[in-house]
Amino acid sequence: MTQTTGNAAESLIVQDLTKDFAGLRAVDGVSFTVNPGEILGLIGPNGSGKTTTINVVTGLLNITSGSVRLGSLDMTGWQPHRIARAGLARTFQIVRLFKDFTVRENVEVAAVASGNARGKVVADRADRALRQLGIFHLANTPARVLPQGEERLVEIARAIATEPRFLLLDEPGAGLNDAEIESFLPTLRRLRTDLGCGILIVDHDMRLIMNLCDRIHVLNYGKTIAEGTPGEVRREPAVIEAYLGAEEAA
Ligand SMILES: Nc1ncnc2c1ncn2[C@@H]1O[C@H](COP(=O)(O)OP(=O)(O)OP(=O)(O)O)[C@@H](O)[C@H]1O
Ligand SMILES: [Mg+2]
Structure with a gap:
Protein backbone atom coordinates (compact mmCIF):
# COMPACT_ATOMS: atom_id res chain seq x y z
CA MET A 1 0.00 0.00 0.00
CA THR A 2 1.36 3.43 -0.87
CA GLN A 3 1.92 5.84 1.97
CA THR A 4 0.99 9.49 1.54
CA THR A 5 3.96 11.57 2.59
CA GLY A 6 2.94 15.23 2.15
CA ASN A 7 5.03 17.80 3.97
CA ASP A 28 -1.11 -4.71 13.69
CA GLY A 29 1.48 -2.79 11.68
CA VAL A 30 -0.62 0.28 10.90
CA SER A 31 0.98 3.22 9.05
CA PHE A 32 -0.60 6.54 8.14
CA THR A 33 0.26 10.20 7.86
CA VAL A 34 -1.88 13.21 8.74
CA ASN A 35 -0.72 16.38 7.02
CA PRO A 36 -1.30 19.86 8.45
CA GLY A 37 -4.71 21.17 7.44
CA GLU A 38 -5.86 17.72 6.37
CA ILE A 39 -8.73 15.64 7.72
CA LEU A 40 -8.00 11.90 7.81
CA GLY A 41 -10.82 9.53 8.74
CA LEU A 42 -10.01 6.33 10.66
CA ASN A 55 -4.47 5.86 22.72
CA VAL A 56 -1.03 4.73 21.57
CA VAL A 57 -0.42 7.82 19.40
CA THR A 58 -1.25 10.11 22.35
CA GLY A 59 0.87 8.07 24.78
CA LEU A 60 -1.99 6.83 26.96
CA LEU A 61 -0.97 3.25 26.11
CA ASN A 62 2.57 1.98 25.60
CA ILE A 63 3.46 1.08 22.05
CA THR A 64 4.46 -2.54 21.38
CA SER A 65 6.43 -1.65 18.25
CA GLY A 66 6.51 0.99 15.56
CA SER A 67 6.94 4.75 15.78
CA VAL A 68 5.03 8.01 16.14
CA ARG A 69 6.64 11.18 14.81
CA LEU A 70 5.75 14.82 14.43
CA GLY A 71 7.83 15.81 11.44
CA SER A 72 11.38 14.89 12.42
CA LEU A 73 10.50 14.73 16.14
CA ASP A 74 10.35 11.11 17.31
CA MET A 75 7.70 10.95 20.07
CA THR A 76 7.64 7.16 20.39
CA GLY A 77 7.39 6.17 24.05
CA TRP A 78 6.73 9.70 25.31
CA GLN A 79 4.35 10.33 28.21
CA PRO A 80 0.92 11.81 27.36
CA HIS A 81 1.62 15.31 28.79
CA ARG A 82 4.78 15.63 26.71
CA ILE A 83 2.97 14.54 23.56
CA ALA A 84 0.20 17.05 24.35
CA ARG A 85 2.78 19.80 24.73
CA ALA A 86 4.31 18.88 21.39
CA GLY A 87 0.92 19.72 19.85
CA LEU A 88 -1.37 16.68 19.88
CA ALA A 89 -4.82 17.09 21.44
CA ARG A 90 -7.53 14.46 21.61
CA THR A 91 -11.11 13.86 22.64
CA PHE A 92 -12.51 10.68 24.17
CA GLN A 93 -15.13 8.24 22.90
CA ILE A 94 -16.85 8.70 26.25
CA VAL A 95 -16.99 12.41 27.06
CA ARG A 96 -15.00 13.38 30.14
CA LEU A 97 -15.99 16.78 31.52
CA PHE A 98 -15.76 18.24 35.01
CA LYS A 99 -19.48 18.08 35.71
CA ASP A 100 -19.42 20.65 38.55
CA PHE A 101 -17.53 23.22 36.49
CA THR A 102 -19.04 25.62 34.00
CA VAL A 103 -18.38 25.22 30.31
CA ARG A 104 -15.85 28.08 30.43
CA GLU A 105 -14.06 26.56 33.45
CA ASN A 106 -13.81 23.22 31.67
CA VAL A 107 -12.14 24.86 28.68
CA GLU A 108 -9.85 27.05 30.83
CA VAL A 109 -8.62 24.03 32.79
CA ALA A 110 -7.61 22.36 29.53
CA ALA A 111 -5.75 25.48 28.37
CA VAL A 112 -3.88 25.68 31.69
CA ALA A 113 -3.05 21.96 31.65
CA SER A 114 -1.47 22.32 28.21
CA GLY A 115 1.29 24.20 30.03
CA ASN A 116 1.69 26.92 27.42
CA ALA A 117 -0.81 29.50 28.70
CA ARG A 118 -1.41 31.53 31.87
CA GLY A 119 -3.66 34.33 33.11
CA LYS A 120 -5.33 36.42 30.43
CA VAL A 121 -4.01 34.17 27.66
CA VAL A 122 -6.04 31.33 29.18
CA ALA A 123 -9.23 33.42 29.25
CA ASP A 124 -8.67 34.63 25.68
CA ARG A 125 -8.05 31.12 24.41
CA ALA A 126 -11.15 29.81 26.14
CA ASP A 127 -13.23 32.62 24.60
CA ARG A 128 -11.86 31.90 21.16
CA ALA A 129 -12.40 28.14 21.44
CA LEU A 130 -16.00 28.63 22.61
CA ARG A 131 -16.71 31.02 19.73
CA GLN A 132 -15.08 28.72 17.18
CA LEU A 133 -17.43 25.94 18.24
CA GLY A 134 -20.47 28.22 18.42
CA ILE A 135 -21.03 27.62 22.15
CA PHE A 136 -19.96 30.96 23.62
CA HIS A 137 -23.53 31.46 24.88
CA LEU A 138 -23.04 28.39 27.10
CA ALA A 139 -19.90 29.74 28.82
CA ASN A 140 -21.52 30.05 32.25
CA THR A 141 -23.66 26.91 32.04
CA PRO A 142 -22.70 24.07 34.40
CA ALA A 143 -21.38 21.10 32.37
CA ARG A 144 -23.73 18.69 34.13
CA VAL A 145 -26.87 20.11 32.48
CA LEU A 146 -25.60 19.91 28.89
CA PRO A 147 -27.22 17.61 26.34
CA GLN A 148 -24.88 15.12 24.68
CA GLY A 149 -24.37 17.15 21.49
CA GLU A 150 -23.17 20.17 23.42
CA GLU A 151 -20.97 18.05 25.68
CA ARG A 152 -19.17 16.87 22.54
CA LEU A 153 -18.60 20.47 21.45
CA VAL A 154 -17.21 21.41 24.88
CA GLU A 155 -14.82 18.47 24.67
CA ILE A 156 -13.56 19.72 21.32
CA ALA A 157 -13.31 23.28 22.70
CA ARG A 158 -11.11 21.87 25.49
CA ALA A 159 -8.87 20.24 22.90
CA ILE A 160 -8.50 23.31 20.67
CA ALA A 161 -7.88 25.62 23.65
CA THR A 162 -4.46 23.93 23.84
CA GLU A 163 -3.74 25.29 20.32
CA PRO A 164 -2.87 21.88 18.92
CA ARG A 165 -1.11 21.13 15.68
CA PHE A 166 -3.09 17.92 15.39
CA LEU A 167 -6.51 17.08 16.75
CA LEU A 168 -7.56 13.46 17.30
CA LEU A 169 -11.30 12.99 17.68
CA ASP A 170 -12.70 9.65 18.88
CA GLU A 171 -16.32 9.37 17.74
CA PRO A 172 -17.35 13.02 18.09
CA GLY A 173 -20.60 12.15 16.28
CA ALA A 174 -21.64 9.42 18.74
CA GLY A 175 -25.00 10.14 20.32
CA LEU A 176 -25.72 13.13 18.08
CA ASN A 177 -29.00 13.30 16.19
CA ASP A 178 -29.27 14.01 12.45
CA ALA A 179 -29.65 17.79 12.90
CA GLU A 180 -26.64 17.91 15.25
CA ILE A 181 -24.50 15.95 12.75
CA GLU A 182 -25.61 18.36 10.03
CA SER A 183 -24.44 21.43 11.96
CA PHE A 184 -21.32 19.62 13.12
CA LEU A 185 -19.92 19.28 9.59
CA PRO A 186 -19.29 22.99 8.87
CA THR A 187 -17.98 23.46 12.43
CA LEU A 188 -15.31 20.82 11.94
CA ARG A 189 -14.44 22.13 8.47
CA ARG A 190 -14.03 25.60 9.94
CA LEU A 191 -11.63 24.29 12.60
CA ARG A 192 -9.37 22.96 9.91
CA THR A 193 -9.38 26.32 8.11
CA ASP A 194 -9.27 28.55 11.21
CA LEU A 195 -6.66 26.59 13.15
CA GLY A 196 -4.77 25.11 10.20
CA CYS A 197 -4.36 21.93 12.22
CA GLY A 198 -4.56 18.39 10.93
CA ILE A 199 -7.46 16.28 12.16
CA LEU A 200 -7.73 12.53 12.68
CA ILE A 201 -11.35 11.59 13.12
CA VAL A 202 -12.82 8.23 14.15
CA ASP A 203 -16.56 7.82 13.66
CA HIS A 204 -19.21 5.32 12.64
CA ASP A 205 -21.43 8.00 11.07
CA MET A 206 -20.66 7.61 7.38
CA ARG A 207 -22.41 10.84 6.43
CA LEU A 208 -20.01 12.71 8.69
CA ILE A 209 -16.94 10.75 7.54
CA MET A 210 -17.66 10.75 3.80
CA ASN A 211 -18.52 14.46 3.71
CA LEU A 212 -15.69 15.65 5.90
CA CYS A 213 -12.56 13.64 5.19
CA ASP A 214 -9.90 14.28 2.56
CA ARG A 215 -8.70 10.70 2.94
CA ILE A 240 -17.77 -3.08 1.69
CA GLU A 241 -17.40 -6.64 2.90
CA ALA A 242 -15.83 -5.87 6.30
CA TYR A 243 -17.67 -2.72 7.24
CA LEU A 244 -19.84 -0.64 4.93
CA GLY A 245 -22.15 -3.25 3.45
CA ALA A 246 -23.62 -2.84 -0.02
CA GLU A 247 -26.12 -0.16 1.06
CA GLU A 248 -23.60 2.44 2.35
CA ALA A 249 -21.40 1.94 -0.68
CA ALA A 250 -24.19 2.63 -3.17
N1 LIG B 1 -7.15 -2.17 27.71
C1 LIG B 1 -7.42 -3.24 26.96
N2 LIG B 1 -7.08 -4.49 27.36
C2 LIG B 1 -7.33 -5.58 26.58
N3 LIG B 1 -7.94 -5.52 25.38
C3 LIG B 1 -8.30 -4.30 24.92
C4 LIG B 1 -8.07 -3.10 25.67
N4 LIG B 1 -8.54 -2.04 24.96
C5 LIG B 1 -9.04 -2.55 23.82
N5 LIG B 1 -8.92 -3.90 23.80
C6 LIG B 1 -9.29 -4.79 22.69
O1 LIG B 1 -8.59 -4.35 21.53
C7 LIG B 1 -9.40 -4.45 20.38
C8 LIG B 1 -9.51 -3.07 19.73
O2 LIG B 1 -10.33 -2.23 20.56
P1 LIG B 1 -10.59 -0.71 20.25
O3 LIG B 1 -11.27 -0.14 21.44
O4 LIG B 1 -9.34 -0.07 19.80
O5 LIG B 1 -11.60 -0.81 19.02
P2 LIG B 1 -12.39 0.34 18.25
O6 LIG B 1 -12.03 0.16 16.81
O7 LIG B 1 -12.16 1.65 18.87
O8 LIG B 1 -13.92 -0.14 18.44
P3 LIG B 1 -15.29 0.73 18.62
O9 LIG B 1 -15.71 1.12 17.23
O10 LIG B 1 -16.23 -0.25 19.22
O11 LIG B 1 -14.99 1.90 19.52
C9 LIG B 1 -10.73 -5.03 20.84
O12 LIG B 1 -10.70 -6.43 20.64
C10 LIG B 1 -10.77 -4.69 22.32
O13 LIG B 1 -11.54 -5.63 23.04
MG1 LIG C 1 -13.37 2.99 19.86
Whole structure:
Protein backbone atom coordinates (compact mmCIF):
# COMPACT_ATOMS: atom_id res chain seq x y z
CA MET A 1 0.00 0.00 0.00
CA THR A 2 1.36 3.43 -0.87
CA GLN A 3 1.92 5.84 1.97
CA THR A 4 0.99 9.49 1.54
CA THR A 5 3.96 11.57 2.59
CA GLY A 6 2.94 15.23 2.15
CA ASN A 7 5.03 17.80 3.97
CA ALA A 8 7.04 15.44 6.14
CA ALA A 9 8.52 18.31 8.17
CA GLU A 10 5.12 19.11 9.66
CA SER A 11 3.13 15.91 9.45
CA LEU A 12 1.99 13.43 12.09
CA ILE A 13 3.57 10.20 10.93
CA VAL A 14 2.56 6.84 12.36
CA GLN A 15 4.68 3.97 11.15
CA ASP A 16 4.12 0.23 11.63
CA LEU A 17 2.18 0.80 14.83
CA THR A 18 1.55 -2.46 16.67
CA LYS A 19 -0.20 -2.83 20.03
CA ASP A 20 -0.58 -6.12 21.88
CA PHE A 21 -2.81 -6.70 24.85
CA ALA A 22 -2.34 -10.04 26.66
CA GLY A 23 -2.94 -12.55 23.89
CA LEU A 24 -4.49 -10.06 21.49
CA ARG A 25 -2.89 -7.99 18.74
CA ALA A 26 -5.29 -5.03 18.74
CA VAL A 27 -3.32 -2.95 16.20
CA ASP A 28 -1.11 -4.71 13.69
CA GLY A 29 1.48 -2.79 11.68
CA VAL A 30 -0.62 0.28 10.90
CA SER A 31 0.98 3.22 9.05
CA PHE A 32 -0.60 6.54 8.14
CA THR A 33 0.26 10.20 7.86
CA VAL A 34 -1.88 13.21 8.74
CA ASN A 35 -0.72 16.38 7.02
CA PRO A 36 -1.30 19.86 8.45
CA GLY A 37 -4.71 21.17 7.44
CA GLU A 38 -5.86 17.72 6.37
CA ILE A 39 -8.73 15.64 7.72
CA LEU A 40 -8.00 11.90 7.81
CA GLY A 41 -10.82 9.53 8.74
CA LEU A 42 -10.01 6.33 10.66
CA ILE A 43 -12.85 3.86 10.31
CA GLY A 44 -13.60 0.17 10.76
CA PRO A 45 -15.88 -2.25 12.62
CA ASN A 46 -16.22 -2.32 16.42
CA GLY A 47 -13.02 -3.63 17.99
CA SER A 48 -10.90 -3.01 14.88
CA GLY A 49 -8.33 -0.96 16.83
CA LYS A 50 -9.32 2.68 16.22
CA THR A 51 -9.42 3.86 19.84
CA THR A 52 -6.32 1.81 20.64
CA THR A 53 -4.51 3.58 17.80
CA ILE A 54 -5.43 7.00 19.22
CA ASN A 55 -4.47 5.86 22.72
CA VAL A 56 -1.03 4.73 21.57
CA VAL A 57 -0.42 7.82 19.40
CA THR A 58 -1.25 10.11 22.35
CA GLY A 59 0.87 8.07 24.78
CA LEU A 60 -1.99 6.83 26.96
CA LEU A 61 -0.97 3.25 26.11
CA ASN A 62 2.57 1.98 25.60
CA ILE A 63 3.46 1.08 22.05
CA THR A 64 4.46 -2.54 21.38
CA SER A 65 6.43 -1.65 18.25
CA GLY A 66 6.51 0.99 15.56
CA SER A 67 6.94 4.75 15.78
CA VAL A 68 5.03 8.01 16.14
CA ARG A 69 6.64 11.18 14.81
CA LEU A 70 5.75 14.82 14.43
CA GLY A 71 7.83 15.81 11.44
CA SER A 72 11.38 14.89 12.42
CA LEU A 73 10.50 14.73 16.14
CA ASP A 74 10.35 11.11 17.31
CA MET A 75 7.70 10.95 20.07
CA THR A 76 7.64 7.16 20.39
CA GLY A 77 7.39 6.17 24.05
CA TRP A 78 6.73 9.70 25.31
CA GLN A 79 4.35 10.33 28.21
CA PRO A 80 0.92 11.81 27.36
CA HIS A 81 1.62 15.31 28.79
CA ARG A 82 4.78 15.63 26.71
CA ILE A 83 2.97 14.54 23.56
CA ALA A 84 0.20 17.05 24.35
CA ARG A 85 2.78 19.80 24.73
CA ALA A 86 4.31 18.88 21.39
CA GLY A 87 0.92 19.72 19.85
CA LEU A 88 -1.37 16.68 19.88
CA ALA A 89 -4.82 17.09 21.44
CA ARG A 90 -7.53 14.46 21.61
CA THR A 91 -11.11 13.86 22.64
CA PHE A 92 -12.51 10.68 24.17
CA GLN A 93 -15.13 8.24 22.90
CA ILE A 94 -16.85 8.70 26.25
CA VAL A 95 -16.99 12.41 27.06
CA ARG A 96 -15.00 13.38 30.14
CA LEU A 97 -15.99 16.78 31.52
CA PHE A 98 -15.76 18.24 35.01
CA LYS A 99 -19.48 18.08 35.71
CA ASP A 100 -19.42 20.65 38.55
CA PHE A 101 -17.53 23.22 36.49
CA THR A 102 -19.04 25.62 34.00
CA VAL A 103 -18.38 25.22 30.31
CA ARG A 104 -15.85 28.08 30.43
CA GLU A 105 -14.06 26.56 33.45
CA ASN A 106 -13.81 23.22 31.67
CA VAL A 107 -12.14 24.86 28.68
CA GLU A 108 -9.85 27.05 30.83
CA VAL A 109 -8.62 24.03 32.79
CA ALA A 110 -7.61 22.36 29.53
CA ALA A 111 -5.75 25.48 28.37
CA VAL A 112 -3.88 25.68 31.69
CA ALA A 113 -3.05 21.96 31.65
CA SER A 114 -1.47 22.32 28.21
CA GLY A 115 1.29 24.20 30.03
CA ASN A 116 1.69 26.92 27.42
CA ALA A 117 -0.81 29.50 28.70
CA ARG A 118 -1.41 31.53 31.87
CA GLY A 119 -3.66 34.33 33.11
CA LYS A 120 -5.33 36.42 30.43
CA VAL A 121 -4.01 34.17 27.66
CA VAL A 122 -6.04 31.33 29.18
CA ALA A 123 -9.23 33.42 29.25
CA ASP A 124 -8.67 34.63 25.68
CA ARG A 125 -8.05 31.12 24.41
CA ALA A 126 -11.15 29.81 26.14
CA ASP A 127 -13.23 32.62 24.60
CA ARG A 128 -11.86 31.90 21.16
CA ALA A 129 -12.40 28.14 21.44
CA LEU A 130 -16.00 28.63 22.61
CA ARG A 131 -16.71 31.02 19.73
CA GLN A 132 -15.08 28.72 17.18
CA LEU A 133 -17.43 25.94 18.24
CA GLY A 134 -20.47 28.22 18.42
CA ILE A 135 -21.03 27.62 22.15
CA PHE A 136 -19.96 30.96 23.62
CA HIS A 137 -23.53 31.46 24.88
CA LEU A 138 -23.04 28.39 27.10
CA ALA A 139 -19.90 29.74 28.82
CA ASN A 140 -21.52 30.05 32.25
CA THR A 141 -23.66 26.91 32.04
CA PRO A 142 -22.70 24.07 34.40
CA ALA A 143 -21.38 21.10 32.37
CA ARG A 144 -23.73 18.69 34.13
CA VAL A 145 -26.87 20.11 32.48
CA LEU A 146 -25.60 19.91 28.89
CA PRO A 147 -27.22 17.61 26.34
CA GLN A 148 -24.88 15.12 24.68
CA GLY A 149 -24.37 17.15 21.49
CA GLU A 150 -23.17 20.17 23.42
CA GLU A 151 -20.97 18.05 25.68
CA ARG A 152 -19.17 16.87 22.54
CA LEU A 153 -18.60 20.47 21.45
CA VAL A 154 -17.21 21.41 24.88
CA GLU A 155 -14.82 18.47 24.67
CA ILE A 156 -13.56 19.72 21.32
CA ALA A 157 -13.31 23.28 22.70
CA ARG A 158 -11.11 21.87 25.49
CA ALA A 159 -8.87 20.24 22.90
CA ILE A 160 -8.50 23.31 20.67
CA ALA A 161 -7.88 25.62 23.65
CA THR A 162 -4.46 23.93 23.84
CA GLU A 163 -3.74 25.29 20.32
CA PRO A 164 -2.87 21.88 18.92
CA ARG A 165 -1.11 21.13 15.68
CA PHE A 166 -3.09 17.92 15.39
CA LEU A 167 -6.51 17.08 16.75
CA LEU A 168 -7.56 13.46 17.30
CA LEU A 169 -11.30 12.99 17.68
CA ASP A 170 -12.70 9.65 18.88
CA GLU A 171 -16.32 9.37 17.74
CA PRO A 172 -17.35 13.02 18.09
CA GLY A 173 -20.60 12.15 16.28
CA ALA A 174 -21.64 9.42 18.74
CA GLY A 175 -25.00 10.14 20.32
CA LEU A 176 -25.72 13.13 18.08
CA ASN A 177 -29.00 13.30 16.19
CA ASP A 178 -29.27 14.01 12.45
CA ALA A 179 -29.65 17.79 12.90
CA GLU A 180 -26.64 17.91 15.25
CA ILE A 181 -24.50 15.95 12.75
CA GLU A 182 -25.61 18.36 10.03
CA SER A 183 -24.44 21.43 11.96
CA PHE A 184 -21.32 19.62 13.12
CA LEU A 185 -19.92 19.28 9.59
CA PRO A 186 -19.29 22.99 8.87
CA THR A 187 -17.98 23.46 12.43
CA LEU A 188 -15.31 20.82 11.94
CA ARG A 189 -14.44 22.13 8.47
CA ARG A 190 -14.03 25.60 9.94
CA LEU A 191 -11.63 24.29 12.60
CA ARG A 192 -9.37 22.96 9.91
CA THR A 193 -9.38 26.32 8.11
CA ASP A 194 -9.27 28.55 11.21
CA LEU A 195 -6.66 26.59 13.15
CA GLY A 196 -4.77 25.11 10.20
CA CYS A 197 -4.36 21.93 12.22
CA GLY A 198 -4.56 18.39 10.93
CA ILE A 199 -7.46 16.28 12.16
CA LEU A 200 -7.73 12.53 12.68
CA ILE A 201 -11.35 11.59 13.12
CA VAL A 202 -12.82 8.23 14.15
CA ASP A 203 -16.56 7.82 13.66
CA HIS A 204 -19.21 5.32 12.64
CA ASP A 205 -21.43 8.00 11.07
CA MET A 206 -20.66 7.61 7.38
CA ARG A 207 -22.41 10.84 6.43
CA LEU A 208 -20.01 12.71 8.69
CA ILE A 209 -16.94 10.75 7.54
CA MET A 210 -17.66 10.75 3.80
CA ASN A 211 -18.52 14.46 3.71
CA LEU A 212 -15.69 15.65 5.90
CA CYS A 213 -12.56 13.64 5.19
CA ASP A 214 -9.90 14.28 2.56
CA ARG A 215 -8.70 10.70 2.94
CA ILE A 216 -9.88 7.68 4.87
CA HIS A 217 -7.88 4.86 6.48
CA VAL A 218 -9.77 1.63 7.11
CA LEU A 219 -8.95 -0.96 9.78
CA ASN A 220 -10.26 -4.47 10.27
CA TYR A 221 -8.99 -6.71 13.11
CA GLY A 222 -6.19 -4.19 13.72
CA LYS A 223 -4.91 -4.26 10.15
CA THR A 224 -5.14 -1.69 7.37
CA ILE A 225 -7.46 -2.93 4.65
CA ALA A 226 -7.73 0.26 2.57
CA GLU A 227 -6.71 3.89 2.35
CA GLY A 228 -7.86 6.51 -0.12
CA THR A 229 -10.34 9.27 -0.84
CA PRO A 230 -13.93 8.79 0.35
CA GLY A 231 -14.91 7.85 -3.22
CA GLU A 232 -12.15 5.25 -3.49
CA VAL A 233 -12.72 3.70 -0.07
CA ARG A 234 -16.47 3.47 -0.52
CA ARG A 235 -15.99 1.38 -3.70
CA GLU A 236 -13.30 -0.89 -2.23
CA PRO A 237 -14.66 -4.47 -2.06
CA ALA A 238 -12.72 -5.30 1.15
CA VAL A 239 -14.26 -2.27 2.90
CA ILE A 240 -17.77 -3.08 1.69
CA GLU A 241 -17.40 -6.64 2.90
CA ALA A 242 -15.83 -5.87 6.30
CA TYR A 243 -17.67 -2.72 7.24
CA LEU A 244 -19.84 -0.64 4.93
CA GLY A 245 -22.15 -3.25 3.45
CA ALA A 246 -23.62 -2.84 -0.02
CA GLU A 247 -26.12 -0.16 1.06
CA GLU A 248 -23.60 2.44 2.35
CA ALA A 249 -21.40 1.94 -0.68
CA ALA A 250 -24.19 2.63 -3.17
N1 LIG B 1 -7.15 -2.17 27.71
C1 LIG B 1 -7.42 -3.24 26.96
N2 LIG B 1 -7.08 -4.49 27.36
C2 LIG B 1 -7.33 -5.58 26.58
N3 LIG B 1 -7.94 -5.52 25.38
C3 LIG B 1 -8.30 -4.30 24.92
C4 LIG B 1 -8.07 -3.10 25.67
N4 LIG B 1 -8.54 -2.04 24.96
C5 LIG B 1 -9.04 -2.55 23.82
N5 LIG B 1 -8.92 -3.90 23.80
C6 LIG B 1 -9.29 -4.79 22.69
O1 LIG B 1 -8.59 -4.35 21.53
C7 LIG B 1 -9.40 -4.45 20.38
C8 LIG B 1 -9.51 -3.07 19.73
O2 LIG B 1 -10.33 -2.23 20.56
P1 LIG B 1 -10.59 -0.71 20.25
O3 LIG B 1 -11.27 -0.14 21.44
O4 LIG B 1 -9.34 -0.07 19.80
O5 LIG B 1 -11.60 -0.81 19.02
P2 LIG B 1 -12.39 0.34 18.25
O6 LIG B 1 -12.03 0.16 16.81
O7 LIG B 1 -12.16 1.65 18.87
O8 LIG B 1 -13.92 -0.14 18.44
P3 LIG B 1 -15.29 0.73 18.62
O9 LIG B 1 -15.71 1.12 17.23
O10 LIG B 1 -16.23 -0.25 19.22
O11 LIG B 1 -14.99 1.90 19.52
C9 LIG B 1 -10.73 -5.03 20.84
O12 LIG B 1 -10.70 -6.43 20.64
C10 LIG B 1 -10.77 -4.69 22.32
O13 LIG B 1 -11.54 -5.63 23.04
MG1 LIG C 1 -13.37 2.99 19.86
